[in-house]
Amino acid sequence: MSRLLRTGLNAGDSAPLTVVGGEGVYFHLQDGRRLIDGSNTGGGLGHRHPKMVEAIRKAADTPVVNEGWTWIGREKAAEDLIDTAFKGEEDWVGAVRFCISGSEANDMALSLCQALTQKTALATRERAYHGLVGLSRSMTVQPHWHGGLAVHAGGTRRPAPMVDVKILPAPDGAIYGASPNNRPAREYLADATATLADTAATIIDYTQGGIYYDGDYQDEVARRAAEAGSYWIADEVVTGAGRSGRWFAFQGAQSRPDIVTMGKSLGGGAASVAAVVVSKAIVEQLKGKSWQNYGTLRGHPISMAAVSAYLEAVTEENILAHVREMEALFARRLVEIARRHPSVKRVAGQGLHWTVELHGPDWRAWAADTTENPIASRVATRAMEVGAVIGTSGEQTSLFLAPPLIISEAESEALLEALDHGLQLADEEFASSNGSH
Numbered sequence: 091m092s093r094l095l096r097t098g099l100n101a102g103d104s105a106p107l108t109v110v111g112g113e114g115v116y117f118h119l120q121d122g123r124r125l126i127d128g129s130n131t132g133g134g135l136g137h138r139h140p141k142m143v144e145a146i147r148k149a150a151d152t153p154v155v156n157e158g159w160t161w162i163g164r165e166k167a168a169e170d171l172i173d174t175a176f177k178g179e180e181d182w183v184g185a186v187r188f189c190i191s192g193s194e195a196n197d198m199a200l201s202l203c204q205a206l207t208q209k210t211a212l213a214t215r216e217r218a219y220h221g222l223v224g225l226s227r228s229m230t231v232q233p234h235w236h237g238g239l240a241v242h243a244g245g246t247r248r249p250a251p252m253v254d255v256k257i258l259p260a261p262d263g264a265i266y267g268a269s270p271n272n273r274p275a276r277e278y279l280a281d282a283t284a285t286l287a288d289t290a291a292t293i294i295d296y297t298q299g300g301i302y303y304d305g306d307y308q309d310e311v312a313r314r315a316a317e318a319g320s321y322w323i324a325d326e327v328v329t330g331a332g333r334s335g336r337w338f339a340f341q342g343a344q345s346r347p348d349i350v351t352m353g354k355s356l357g358g359g360a361a362s363v364a365a366v367v368v369s370k371a372i373v374e375q376l377k378g379k380s381w382q383n384y385g386t387l388r389g390h391p392i393s394m395a396a397v398s399a400y401l402e403a404v405t406e407e408n409i410l411a412h413v414r415e416m417e418a419l420f421a422r423r424l425v426e427i428a429r430r431h432p433s434v435k436r437v438a439g440q441g442l443h444w445t446v447e448l449h450g451p452d453w454r455a456w457a458a459d460t461t462e463n464p465i466a467s468r469v470a471t472r473a474m475e476v477g478a479v480i481g482t483s484g485e486q487t488s489l490f491l492a493p494p495l496i497i498s499e500a501e502s503e504a505l506l507e508a509l510d511h512g513l514q515l516a517d518e519e520f521a522s523s524n525g526s527h
């Protein structure tokens with residue numbers, strides 16, 4: 091019996107896997123199988139990328155420097171991040187503070203906005219996930235992730251929210267199964283200025299809950315937030331550092347955020363590292379003040395070496411252009427697959443982050459772990475039989491494809507075939523549940 095308190099990325103317990111190794115896009119399992127790692131937002135360069143392994147080896151031979159002391163490698167990582175990932179953004183980009191996780195980055199950014207504005211309320215959009223630490227937990231408005239307890243027999247026991255959270259309508263953004271009356275953002279955000287009026291910050295991410303944006307949505311949220319005096323935080327924890335096929339998803343629109351948060355891939359999968367990047371205007375606001383937010387292990391020498399190595403590898407290996415090529419392949423093949431599977435309700439995505447949503451219970455009623463494994467988890471188990479691990483992020487009807495950014499065309503096809511195979515199970519159940527009505 092394991093002494094670990096279990097955390098399941100896929101709801102239920104239908105997909106047991108014990109990883110003992112990995113190489114490139116593959117997981118090596120204890121039972122000898124090699125499976126494509128199809129949902130790995132934390133590992134942009136896949137497993138044991140030689141440049142990352144080398145950087146971490148070297149970094150093991152460094153002193154122990156906590157965030158309170160200046161470390162030369164941290165200064166370098168900050169310069170590398172701004173010079174590489176924010177190239178062309180010099181007009182507005184100000185400064186960076188590193189931390190350990192995406193949740194922490196969001197909590198830091200949100201509390202900074204509360205301090206700057208002296209307001210408490212915060213805003214996000216429907217179906218958002220921003221993490222499970224501090225204020226980021228309050229901003230996670232998906233019903234199945236709340237930081238509390240999902241009672242298997244039914245119901246939840248949640249911790250109390252920390253702040254008043256305003257929720258904006260979300261865009262659709264589907265390339266298959268889009269809502270037929272998809273209105274322009276300026277129409278359904280018509281009341282947004284009033285909604286955001288007493289908020290310190292408006293945080294939006296670009297993928298969670300299967301919601302992806304076009305530039306209009308971002309620009310409209312940015313305009314409304316500015317009108318309301320609410321800082322706009324772009325949560326690029328998933329999309330930042332390359333997954334969107336650009337350094338950042340926000341670069342697909344005209345507007346520029348007050349704050350960007352990032353994490354996950356930023357350390358190339360080799361270290362736990364995240365960052366808060368603030369605009370020049372915020373740097374100005376901070377003059378004459380010190381931001382009293384500190385963490386012992388933040389900006390650790392090993393994490394900083396990982397950031398510098400990751401940025402270099404993405405640039406040298408032309409990873410962003412590769413992600414854009416794979417984006418076209420995934421978009422084309424996923425629509426083809428969806429057309430053949432009646433159980434698929436919707437497909438949406440960007441870069442190397444895709445969501446396949448099945449028909450099933452409405453997301454507003456999701457309860458995380460239940461006694462019966464949800465359909466998405468069962469499809470994932472079926473897909474695993476033919477060679478790929480696909481995550482559901484605890485959603486009952488969604489499958490998330492987010493492979494390492496280095497995935498080749500042949501490996502992408504193999505991942506999509508595994509999905510195709512898994513979806514047969516969903517079709518069988520969809521047909522029998524339709525027949526019984």
Ligand SMILES: Cc1ncc(COP(=O)(O)O)c(C=O)c1O
Pocket residue numbers: 191192193194196219220221222295296298325326327328353354
């Ligand atoms: C959009 C978004 N923001 C924040 C987070 C939290 O990041 P972490 O799990 O590193 O704390 C996640 C994690 O999935 C995320 O998807």
